[in-house]
Amino acid sequence: MGKTSAVAARSATVRLVDEQGASGKVRQIFDDIKKTKNLDHVPNFWRVLATSPAHLELIWGQLKALMHPEATGRTSKLDAKTREIIALAVSATNGCSYCVNSHTTALRKQGVDSETLGEVLAIVALFNGTNSLADGYQIEPDVLPPVE
Incomplete structure (x- = not known):
């Protein structure tokens, strides 16, 4: 039913x-x-x-x-568009449709077009995949940032 x-x-x-x-x-x-x-x-x-x-x-x-x-x-240190892109990326990764819609709306108000949104989501998808591979293979980090 x-x-x-x-x-x-x-x-x-x-x-x-x-x-x-x-x-x-x-x-x-x-x-x-x-x-x-x-x-x-x-x-x-x-x-x-x-x-x-x-x-x-x-x-x-x-x-x-x-x-x-x-x-x-x-x-x-981050501009408003960058903050919203981060929020959209995390929301997409977490599967929160409410937040994806909210942050996409905010980005649209800032002039972000469909092609840019597609690029952001493609990068999200790429790194969700590469993160899963690195985690699945349990690769030891060998590229380390400098300690300040």
């Missing part, structure tokens, strides 16, 4: 926090997410995390500091 419509319509394993009804710390964080990420709505990921305001605050603080350091008054 096929999936029931209730399962197909469900968007998470918990009820998402209503963006309009959010208050207190959650409201502050939701507003900061929209401002920092230049969005007109709070994405579902954050609405799910808001079921635990402390967890929402922790994850948003980490993400804001690393992915949007300029918003925290910090300068990053």
Whole structure:
């Protein structure tokens, strides 16, 4: 038998926090997410995390500091596009379709075209394969970075 419509319509394993009804710390964080990420709505990921305001605050603080350091008054050695490419690569490797879509959207907003996305994903696929080979063969590292 096929999936029931209730399962197909469900968007998470918990009820998402209503963006309009959010208050207190959650409201502050939701507003900061929209401002920092230049969005007109709070994405579902954050609405799910808001079921635990402390967890929402922790994850948003980490993400804001690393992915949007300029918003925290910090300068990053990596530009915004590079940070998003890394996020996309890890998300693709981990098989997170939510994150792949989110980071692909962010890269598209930065002007990244389909050919560039294809190149990023080809590199991801290449290194997932070569990493598996090196790990499977248990090759001893012999190309070592200098210690600073």
